[in-house]
Amino acid sequence: MDFIDCISLQEAKKIIKAHCQCTADVESVSLVESLNRIAANDVLAGENLPPFRRSTVDGYAVKSTDTFGAEEGIPALLTIAGEITMGQAVTSLLQSGQAWIIPTGGMLPDGADAIVMVEHTELFDKDCVLIAKKAAPGENVIQQGEDVRPEQIILQRGQLIRYQDIGLLAACGQTTISVRKKLRVGIISTGDEIVDIDSSPGPGQVRNINSYVLQALLTSLGCEAVSYGIVADCYEQLVDTMNRAVTDCDLVLLSGGSSMGGRDYSVAVIDNLGRPGVLFHGIAVKPGKPTIFGMANSVPVFGLPGHPAAAITMFHRLVKLAVSSLAGRSEQHSLVVPARISRNIASAPGRDDFISVRLEKRDDGYWAEPVFGRSGLISIMTQADGVIHISAEVGGLYAGDKIDVEIFALGL
Amino acid sequence: MDFIDCISLQEAKKIIKAHCQCTADVESVSLVESLNRIAANDVLAGENLPPFRRSTVDGYAVKSTDTFGAEEGIPALLTIAGEITMGQAVTSLLQSGQAWIIPTGGMLPDGADAIVMVEHTELFDKDCVLIAKKAAPGENVIQQGEDVRPEQIILQRGQLIRYQDIGLLAACGQTTISVRKKLRVGIISTGDEIVDIDSSPGPGQVRNINSYVLQALLTSLGCEAVSYGIVADCYEQLVDTMNRAVTDCDLVLLSGGSSMGGRDYSVAVIDNLGRPGVLFHGIAVKPGKPTIFGMANSVPVFGLPGHPAAAITMFHRLVKLAVSSLAGRSEQHSLVVPARISRNIASAPGRDDFISVRLEKRDDGYWAEPVFGRSGLISIMTQADGVIHISAEVGGLYAGDKIDVEIFALGL
Numbered sequence: 001m002d003f004i005d006c007i008s009l010q011e012a013k014k015i016i017k018a019h020c021q022c023t024a025d026v027e028s029v030s031l032v033e034s035l036n037r038i039a040a041n042d043v044l045a046g047e048n049l050p051p052f053r054r055s056t057v058d059g060y061a062v063k064s065t066d067t068f069g070a071e072e073g074i075p076a077l078l079t080i081a082g083e084i085t086m087g088q089a090v091t092s093l094l095q096s097g098q099a100w101i102i103p104t105g106g107m108l109p110d111g112a113d114a115i116v117m118v119e120h121t122e123l124f125d126k127d128c129v130l131i132a133k134k135a136a137p138g139e140n141v142i143q144q145g146e147d148v149r150p151e152q153i154i155l156q157r158g159q160l161i162r163y164q165d166i167g168l169l170a171a172c173g174q175t176t177i178s179v180r181k182k183l184r185v186g187i188i189s190t191g192d193e194i195v196d197i198d199s200s201p202g203p204g205q206v207r208n209i210n211s212y213v214l215q216a217l218l219t220s221l222g223c224e225a226v227s228y229g230i231v232a233d234c235y236e237q238l239v240d241t242m243n244r245a246v247t248d249c250d251l252v253l254l255s256g257g258s259s260m261g262g263r264d265y266s267v268a269v270i271d272n273l274g275r276p277g278v279l280f281h282g283i284a285v286k287p288g289k290p291t292i293f294g295m296a297n298s299v300p301v302f303g304l305p306g307h308p309a310a311a312i313t314m315f316h317r318l319v320k321l322a323v324s325s326l327a328g329r330s331e332q333h334s335l336v337v338p339a340r341i342s343r344n345i346a347s348a349p350g351r352d353d354f355i356s357v358r359l360e361k362r363d364d365g366y367w368a369e370p371v372f373g374r375s376g377l378i379s380i381m382t383q384a385d386g387v388i389h390i391s392a393e394v395g396g397l398y399a400g401d402k403i404d405v406e407i408f409a410l411g412l
Numbered sequence: 413m414d415f416i417d418c419i420s421l422q423e424a425k426k427i428i429k430a431h432c433q434c435t436a437d438v439e440s441v442s443l444v445e446s447l448n449r450i451a452a453n454d455v456l457a458g459e460n461l462p463p464f465r466r467s468t469v470d471g472y473a474v475k476s477t478d479t480f481g482a483e484e485g486i487p488a489l490l491t492i493a494g495e496i497t498m499g500q501a502v503t504s505l506l507q508s509g510q511a512w513i514i515p516t517g518g519m520l521p522d523g524a525d526a527i528v529m530v531e532h533t534e535l536f537d538k539d540c541v542l543i544a545k546k547a548a549p550g551e552n553v554i555q556q557g558e559d560v561r562p563e564q565i566i567l568q569r570g571q572l573i574r575y576q577d578i579g580l581l582a583a584c585g586q587t588t589i590s591v592r593k594k595l596r597v598g599i600i601s602t603g604d605e606i607v608d609i610d611s612s613p614g615p616g617q618v619r620n621i622n623s624y625v626l627q628a629l630l631t632s633l634g635c636e637a638v639s640y641g642i643v644a645d646c647y648e649q650l651v652d653t654m655n656r657a658v659t660d661c662d663l664v665l666l667s668g669g670s671s672m673g674g675r676d677y678s679v680a681v682i683d684n685l686g687r688p689g690v691l692f693h694g695i696a697v698k699p700g701k702p703t704i705f706g707m708a709n710s711v712p713v714f715g716l717p718g719h720p721a722a723a724i725t726m727f728h729r730l731v732k733l734a735v736s737s738l739a740g741r742s743e744q745h746s747l748v749v750p751a752r753i754s755r756n757i758a759s760a761p762g763r764d765d766f767i768s769v770r771l772e773k774r775d776d777g778y779w780a781e782p783v784f785g786r787s788g789l790i791s792i793m794t795q796a797d798g799v800i801h802i803s804a805e806v807g808g809l810y811a812g813d814k815i816d817v818e819i820f821a822l823g824l
Contacts, residue, residue: 031609035628049790052615086645087605089615105605105718107616147789154791162821163628164794167720170609170624171790193499193517197443197582203464203501204519212582216447216575233498306517308579335822337749338777365750377559378461378583379566382576409574410747410822 006282006289008392009317009352015279016321019295022328023250024180031169034161036222037179038329043155045172048145053108055084057140060099060121060129061112067134075122075130082109099129108141115140148172158330180327186245187214188228190238190266191256191306196230209308209378210255217315220409221323223251238269246273246299250326253319254292256306266303270294273301284392285352288314300326308378313354316387336404337386339366345397347390356384357405368405384408418696420804421729421764424705427691428733431707434740435662436592443581446573448634449591450741455567457584460557465520467496469552472511472533472541473524476549487534487542494521511541520553527552560584570742592739598657599626600640602650602678603668603718608642621720621790622667629727632821633735635663650681658685658708662738665731666704668718678715682706685713696804697764700726712738720790725766728799748816749798751778757809759802768796769817780817796820 007015026040055061062078070076081098084090084106094100094111102108102115114135122130148154154168155161161169161177169177189211197207211227218225226249231241245252254266271277273296281292281303287310292303300322304311324332339359347353357368371383386405390397397403419427438452467473474490482488490511496502496518506512506523514520514527526547534542560566566580567573573581573589581589601623609619623639630637638661643653657664666678683689685708693704693715699722704715712734716723736744751771759765769780783795798817802809809815 031624032627035631047612050618051613084616086603087616105618142789147791162794163625163632164724164796166628167621167625167724168790168794170621171619171720173609173612173619175610191498197585198587200459200585201463204496204499206462206517207583207585209579209582212443213575213579215444216578219447220575308583312576312579335747335749335819337747377554378580379559382574382580384576407747407819407822410819 006284007280009283009285012280012283012291012293012318013321016293016300016318017325019279020300020322020325022180022326023298024183024327026178027181028176029179031166031175031177034169034177034179035163035166037161037177037182038222038327039155039157039159039161040178040180040328042153042157043169043172043174043177045148045150045152045154047150047172049148049171050142050144050146053144054142055102055104055106055108055115055140056142057115057117058104059102059115059117059119059140060131061094061102061106061108061115062099062131062135063094063096063112064114064135064137064139066096067114067116067131070131070134072132075132076134077124078129078131080127080129084109099131113137113141156330158328160329160332180329183223183250183323183327184226184248185218185223185323186226186228186249186252187211187218187255188238188241188245188252189230189255190233191230192233194230194256210304210306210311213308213312214253214255214304214315217312217319218323221320222327223323233265235265235269238265239272242269242273242296242301246296246301249299251319251322252296252299252301254301254303255311256304266292270296270301270303273297274299284350285313285317285354286348287354288317291318293318309356309381312381313387317354335407337366337407339368339403339405341388341397341399341401341403342367342369343399345370345390347394347396349395350392352392353390355388355390356381357386357388358383359385359405366405368403418694418701419692421695421697424692424695424703424730425733428705428712428730429737431691432712432734432737434592434738435710436595436739438590439593440588441591443578443587443589446581446589446591447575447578449573449589449594450634450739451567451569451571451573452590452592452740454565454569455581455584455586455589457560457562457564457566459562459584461560461583462554462556462558465556466554467514467516467518467520467527467552468554469527469529470516471514471527471529471531471552472543473506473514473518473520473527474511474543474547475506475508475524476526476547476551478508479526479528479543479546482543482546484544487544489536490541490543492539492541496521511543525549525553568742570740572741572744592741595635595662595735595739596638596660597630597635597735598638598640598661598664599623599630599667600650600653600657600664601642601667602645603642604645606642606668622716622718622723625720625724626665626667626716626727629724629731630735633732634739635735645677647677647681650677651684654681654685654708654713658711658713661711663734664708664711664713666713666715667723668716678704682708682713682715685709686711696762697725697729697766698760699766700729703730705730721768721793724793725799729766747819749778749819751780751815751817753800753809753811753813753815754779754781755811757782757802759806759808761807762804764804765802767800767802768793769798769800770795771797771817778817780815 078099493510
């Protein structure tokens, strides 16, 4: 098997992007429910944040001009003329020569333009305070609208909503958020050798790993995953199940059928579901070469390799891209960590290789230890922290070479 | 305000760990539902994986001794005596002088001990094949149990279950998984100045940001978050609500009340709920100094600062630790990325500082740009990629200094 009939990974991505347009409906959810959803619209602030001038410290509100020249040894003497309480409106005016007690977060009275920290003051008697440091205008004050201005974008269309965004939306009084509806993604496993996980595989059989891994991956991406179970290598049965899936779902993943005979089935079935049918099969990439992509009318369909490591690699490279496009999510940037590769790795030029690695922190920085071992091992995938990419232009790596490691999802 | 009465961050962590023991009940969930849950027990494999010897390539199953000496130009000639089909048991024996057609993943027939890749063969006629490369014993074969052995631990007690783990569990036929029940965590906001997010804050008032941020953070950690709304600075009301919360929840977070008056309330209320009451208040850390921790009998209670940036910092440093301990989650290692700091940062010795930064990739690696700006700004927290820690032993940083950036959660 060579890569002559294969398209490049870049080309595969282009085709997927061109065919996966955002079609997800919009729904309104409460602020709490918007976590990890995709914003359907830009959200603009309706008002100033903070809505009033606020102190950042515990201290005294003053007119800054009253403190000019004040320093340790020559303090200014001001009359304590009021006290600001949290949550209370201030109506009267701070006059020249006055200081008002103010807590952190308290609203400045009109007439005041600075706060002197309590640490730089000393009580002279119960009515007067000594100010031992001059205050510049605006010192220890957050101005009205300094944090957020009216009409400022506080959430961008296409953005994944994180806890920090929820904080800003709460601060700006947004109680409901327009988000994209969750995509419904169908998963079908195919192959005469596949049995469900509650079965004991007989000789030559294997359990249906990919349905479960793909469900977990899709759930993590915020999709609703629907498993259509296992279909044997039978053209009619596969067409029937696939037809149900493309009718009910926004995207369909067909797993397996990547052996030579099975792949032919997959291509024929995807071609049969609607126009334009198969758009590519075979990518110059390892693992994942026998990946298929097509459109059953408006529904994108992937034929993923049966081997779990290959299916996961292609999920990260291609399915994620399709999900993002369909859900209207803006470009994601993955985190890469600079590291050195721990041993020589051969790679054929003209092919993009993806190799799972474990990161090891040594005194001189991170080292990336490949965890591939023998092709076909399932247990190794649990050991990887990330993946390295040996691009089609490069012919391999020497131990000690600097490489970028793309990090898998991190929990909080 | 100085840090004389404060305990160190290290000491605070020790106290939290000592008091938060895993008490979460165990429940059984389906494999699909086990994503992002905490394993309650070690799971052991019950059988070999793979359960039979399997080919890693498309090719011919052979006796390796029949191929010794074979090479380009002097091929070995073998009789094609059978074909392995996926999912079919193989009963007859491969004899010396024979080659059997086998697909990737196919089960080796007894008598065979190696696979020759199809690329290194040529059909001589319909019954015979030329083998142009000698095969070592075991070549292109995964042995029975090479991936997983019976009794091998495939999931560790306390581990967060990721999609990769679900793959391995599926491969080993685990259909239900014992996990820790989700922790129920109560959130109470306090402060006379706090209004709900659907209100327009009057002069001196602010919206209840922390309840929403804390709910999102807790949900991301796999907890069930329960909001008890806003309670004014009134001792009786606060005691009443807190009593309900510690009765219903595994952990309670009290937000706000960090101004001088409010903090006194919080300390008094937490002390009133049960023994031993408050265990510390005040940590030598910035932001987050006025943090309170105590035990209301068996229920841990945090008093978090009212300022969102401080509350979030203390959530990451301390609340997460309590949640992990209570949920029986094994030690987590956060990802740190080496970077250089973009500007000088002052820090008082004797105090642990945490500064939110945005990572910027330049030609010479990552640079960390502090995003703190003016204390009290909400909008800046949405710009941070991670946080740097200036430990109590260090007196600050110079622009260009190397530092580790702890990365916030990454989506898939």
